[in-house]
Amino acid sequence: MTETTNSQVGATRRMLSKVPEVTLWFWIIKILCTTVGESFADWINTTLGVGLNLTALLFTVVLAAVLGWQLRLDRYVPFVYWLTVVVVSVTGTLYTDILTDNLSVPLALSTSVFAALLAVVFGIWFVRERTLSIHSIVSTPRELFYWLAVLVTFALGTAAGDWTLTITGWGPGVSVLLPAGLIAAVALGWRLGANAVLAFWLAYILTRPLGANLGDWFASPTADHGLGVGTAATSVIFLVAILATVLYLTRTRRDVISAGQPAAVTPAEPARERLMLGYYGVVAVLAGALLVWASAQPHADTSAGDEESAPATTSLAPQQTTTHFPASEITKFRTITQDTLTKVQAGQQNDAKTRIKDLETAWDQDQDTLQPMDKAAWDVLDSQIDHALKAVRANTPDPVTESQTLTTLLTSLG
Structure with missing residues (x-):
């Protein structure tokens, strides 16, 4: 891409970008949204007794309405954008839960399927648009690709996070550490010169299990080493935090690039990016080794559909x-x-x-x-x-x- 083209795209993005600038505030509110996605879905499905299928149908309709609102806008509006993220979060979580709970699809299989589906979405998106950057969302096709990718990342993050908990037996609190550590490793790689687009999407996927595990930690009873807040209170707490953050961003415009402000783009260094790609590979291998080790440790097997996991005590007096x-x-x-x-x-x-x-x-x-x-x-x-x-x-x-x-x-x- 030539310098002239870059300049033209930058000017267009400043006028038409439908997404926020990626700042610390972006990641804070993203994690808050993923936490709500887990706790709010559980609250409606379980506490209110609506059921997975009906809840998923309800949120699919809500998602269509909210996404239509977002697509009709000609600029980034914090309230509408983050409302869409919250609804996508809940909907993606419900789709994975239906596969696991109602259709008995193994978490390993659903994780693999969603990973393959995300690769297909990214592949078609890149072939058509030649970029996967969040800074390039300046047309309706790119925005549609973006929201489809976001939906699949939530479903993938839910499946991968649940699968991790199943094979390791980790409880609330401890389960937060792995995705948090991996996000820190991704951020370090980005600071050291990793491809910014790759680092963004890796972190985006990982915030889903981080937020879900954080929500479980808050909602789980203290007897299970949680904070005992409950799903309803957890949903309210994080929704209020999201609303407060959105109001702050709306007033301050801290995540909006003004028309005269240049795009924050770091020049690519191919050699450094290749080196950091190897670094990410090492991190992935170490994370895999940790999961293999944890799965070999004694713990209660909670895998879906595993009829061999019956307790030693088959009944109680x-x-x-x-x-x-x-x-x-x-x-x-x-x-x-x-x-x-x-x-x-x-x-x-x-x-x-x-x-x-x-x-x-x-x-x-x-x-x-x-x-x-x-x-x-x-x-x-x-x-x-x-x-x-x-x-x-x-x-x-x-x-x-x-x-x-x-x-x-x-x-x-x-």
Whole structure:
């Protein structure tokens, strides 16, 4: 690209750019948005009991409306842009959750598929536009490529983050350290001369598991080494933080390049970029080695669809649940489980799936109250409920397996 072309693109970008300048504020609000994407999706799906499919459909409609608003604008408007990011974050999270929870797609497979899809999006985008830079979003086609890439990065970050937690068994707090460390490594590479576009998109993908893990840390009960804030309060806290940051940026225009201000572009140094590409390769190998080591350590296997992860204690003595947990709550869980078993035995599979959703919702709502009362008993029941959910929701349900898991759960519930 010639110097004249660069100048023309710079002038166009200053007039028509639909995205913010990449500053520290950009990364702060991006992490806040990813945290909301995790906690808000969980709150609507689980706490409100709306369900994954209906929640995903709702947010797909909202995404279409908000993205249409963003595309109609002729300049960067902080409120609309970051509202779009929040909605994309929630929607991308829900798409991955549907694959994992409803369709039983292994996280390793969904991570690979989303990674391949992102490579395809970037490939077509580059072939058509000859750049992947966020500073080049000056036309509708480029903006559409940009938002498609953003959506896929959220889905990929969700799948990769969940997969990492599954194979390592890391809990809230600890799980924040890996994506934070990788982002720091990417930033260091950028400071040392790595390709700016590559560094940007690497960091963009990594902020998704960082924000999700941060949200889990805030929302998880203290018995699980979280902060015990809860999904609803976590969503409110981070939404308020996003709103405050957006208001600040709207007033100060700290992330907007004025018409007369030159683009902040660092001249490329091919030799340095190749060296830093090798550095990123080393970082990736070390991260992979850490995950392999962590997966080999003793931990509870929470992988989706893994029927071998049943706890050593297959059931609880009824008095253990009735002694430590409120009788009214145990009765509620037992009633739902019995209803589900009855429907399974009657061949009413769809009704069984609907009924067991009530069990999942009620159990998740009571987690913060019940888990501190008897963590050992709670862990066993939680695992049994998880196995029952997987059995009933399997793509090809086995009535024998369904009955066994539900009967085991009923025994524990007295």
